Amino acid sequence: MQKIILEGKEIVIRKLAPVDLKNPGRHLDYFNAILDEDLYISTNKRISVKEEKDYLENMLAGQAKGDRVCLVAECGGKIISHVGSALMAGKQNHIAVLGFAIANGFRRIGLGSVLMEKLLFLSAKDLSPKPRIIQSGIFSVNKASLALHEKFGFSRAALIPGQFMQDGKLMDEIIVQLYL
Numbered sequence: 001m002q003k004i005i006l007e008g009k010e011i012v013i014r015k016l017a018p019v020d021l022k023n024p025g026r027h028l029d030y031f032n033a034i035l036d037e038d039l040y041i042s043t044n045k046r047i048s049v050k051e052e053k054d055y056l057e058n059m060l061a062g063q064a065k066g067d068r069v070c071l072v073a074e075c076g077g078k079i080i081s082h083v084g085s086a087l088m089a090g091k092q093n094h095i096a097v098l099g100f101a102i103a104n105g106f107r108r109i110g111l112g113s114v115l116m117e118k119l120l121f122l123s124a125k126d127l128s129p130k131p132r133i134i135q136s137g138i139f140s141v142n143k144a145s146l147a148l149h150e151k152f153g154f155s156r157a158a159l160i161p162g163q164f165m166q167d168g169k170l171m172d173e174i175i176v177q178l179y180l
Contacts, residue, residue, distance in 0.1 A: 001013070001014040006106075006111055006114075009075050009106070011073055011111065012073070012074045013071060013072070013114065014072055015072070015122075016063060016071070016072055016084075018060060020072065021056055021057065021060070024049055027072075028047070029079070030078075030079040030081075030082060033104070034101050038166070038167070040141065040142040040145070040164075040171075041101055042164065062086060063126075066126060066127060067086060067087040067127065068084060068085065068087070068127075069122045069123050069126050069127060070083075071083050071084065071118060073102075073115060080102065080103040080105075080106045081103060081111065082099075083100045083101070083115050083116075084099050084119070085098050085099075085127065085131075087127055093129060094129065094131060095131060095134075096127055096131035096134050096135070097135050097136065097137075098135070100112075100115070100116075100136065100145070107144070112144075113151070113152075116148060116152050120152065124180055131180060133178065133179055133180070134178040134180065135177045135178075136176050137160075137173050137174070138173065139166075139171050139174075140159070140174050141171060150176070152178065154176040154178045155177060156175070157177040159172055160173040160174075
């Protein structure tokens with residue numbers, strides 16, 4: 001667990017833990033707030049508390065097996081970010097894929113950098129087998145996410161035209177990679 005203060009806000013960063021299963025509604029509130037913003041994430045469907053609990057159980061099982069790392073950031077008892085990395089399967093298990101989102105009110109204060117640094121460190125340390133490549137897919141219009149990844153040494157590896165549909169518009173995906 002790590003406590004930081006950013007712009008006067010005390011934020012706790014920790015690994016996802018079994019205690020999170022006691023109140024999956026906290027995670028669901030965070031997820032639905034992100035979804036309601038219609039941010040640049042691939043998911044567009046609300047889920048139930050049961051689906052969220054199943055998701056958390058799956059994340060915890062993957063973390064225990066060593067094929068996932070999941071971090072939670074909280075402020076004032078409220079979840080403000082859930083980020084993670086997961087090893088791909090089979091002949092791609094040398095690649096860890098990132099998932100990254102931060103709640104409104106906590107962006108552009110440095111939290112993304114703190115989370116990225118910790119996530120990259122734990123991905124290299126805790127995943128088994130050790131990843132050789134960290135990869136992320138980003139909406140091409142999400143300049144803040146692209147800048148964050150590039151700040152940490154990610155390079156653009158591919159552009160997939162029309163990968164996402166948002167508000168009736170096709171949007172491209174940029175694949176970025178970091179070689180470890």
